[in-house]
Amino acid sequence: MQRFIGLMSGTSLDGIDAALVSFDEQGTPHLEASYGEAMPEELRSILWRLCHQDAVAFADIALAEEGFCQCQAKAVMALLEQQHLSADDITAIGSHGQTIEHAPYGHAGGPSYTLQLDNPSRLAELTGCAVVADFRRRDLAAGGQAAPLAPIFHEAVFRHPHHWRLVLNLGGFANLTLLPPLGNQRAPLGFDTGPANALLDAWHERHNGGAFDADGRWASSGQVNDTLLMHMLNDPFFRLPPPRSTGRELFHLGWVEQHLQGNEPPEDVQATLAELTAASIAEGVEMARERLDAPSTMELVPCGGGARNSDLLRRLMARLPNTTLLDADVLGWPADWLEAACFAWLARQRLLEQPGNLPSVTGAAGPRVLGGIYAR
Known part of the structure; x- marks a missing residue:
């Protein structure tokens, strides 16, 4: 059995969602546990400003990136402690990062881009786990929207x-x-x-x-x-x-x-x-x-x-x-943790060198292996 941790921080900037996902011998994923790390108010304010400025200083980006990685690491370590696990029990972390700007149609006639604030090298150092990150840009490079994944x-x-x-x-x-x-x-x-x-x-x-x-x-x-x-x-x-x-x-x-x-x-x-x-x-x-x-x-x-x-x-x-409402929790995937679990699943896809996108969804030229690997 392999275990992965998926990390997700959404546009609400309220915190880091961490999902521990295990895969059985058939490759079927199972949500084992979850943990939410609240975003410190100071970090939330910094990230909010970055999301709403046309020009930023490199020092501000570095400050936000470090604070964000520290928050991610706290979520990972708390989840491991909660489950009595160590970094050696985790195959890899799948980190989405924090979206700062998503412009699949470009800006003012320029090229398309998507920017997720993240530092997977730093996250690997802080947690002792391998990290898979930067999932979106390969789909964008293949002509896709890079979203939704x-x-x-x-x-x-x-x-x-x-x-x-x-x-x-x-x-x-x-x-x-x-x-x-x-x-x-x-x-x-x-x-x-x-x-x-x-x-x-x-x-x-x-x-x-x-x-x-x-x-x-x-x-x-x-x-x-x-x-x-x-x-x-x-x-x-x-x-x-x-x-x-x-x-x-x-x-x-x-x-x-x-x-x-x-x-x-x-x-x-x-x-x-x-x-x-x-x-x-x-x-x-x-x-x-x-x-x-x-x-x-x-x-x-x-x-x-x-x-x-x-x-x-x-x-x-x-x-x-004409629709029937189904509870995701009853289907085994609590609604609050589905996105974080998705990035655990995508991390495993990357290690297996299997596609992580659907061209019918993103418009990419074809299936693509998404993300980069940062060793523990």
Whole structure:
């Protein structure tokens, strides 16, 4: 049996998720344990500034990188201690890094790029484990979007013999994976549908403090502004065909403010942002269904932080009446830890020199082995 640790830090910048994943002799992954390391507020502030500046000093990057690696190492060591394991018990760490900017369409006519802050050499030194990192840029080099990467993992753990399934990641941004039944020759399809928690968290923090709107309670207290919703949904991104991906470079508070008259009650804006997430996902589901000629009746597996937001799920299910909601936890992969587990799985794929992307999802020229290896 081999064990890998996957590390994930999302666009919320709230902490490091660490997932311990074991693989049996048949190569089937199993989630053994998980651990969350909160992001120190000072580090979160530094990373937030890096994500929203056009020019930064090298010293600031080095400071953020060191702090981030220290936080990652704390998560790894705490998880090992929790499970009474040592670094020698771990085949490798799969580190996603912290996305600072994702620009698959380039910027001002320049080349496409994606930047994940990370220092796998330093992480290997701090933990005594081999590290696999820099997963996204090989797909980008092959003409892909470098995102989303999770669909190939969704295919490995959620594809059903008979049922069509939608796996929906509700992180800072929402991405979906449409999985045909096993035996169906059509390749899975996946893409980013648009914002999820990123705008909801930012608007909540501006008006109420606190990092997020717990269970969507503030959003549920407001009324959807239909005119505002229509204007937001008119953004050209929502009409792009897959492959497509996005991030804070497009959807941020400045983008929200461009659509406001200035007299909207803040809770109504929050309700409208929640409805924007649900509406854009529903449009994405319909786009995916038409492309794969899938039935309207499907199973939906929500994951990520938004899977715990009952207000958001209520809005979504109202727009997808023919779907059956499945609990990822019941399927053996708790919603909060699925992305971290994905990077443990991708690390193993790299060591086996097996593909870590789905060209049908990212648009890359073909399957590619993703990531670089940094020895223990």
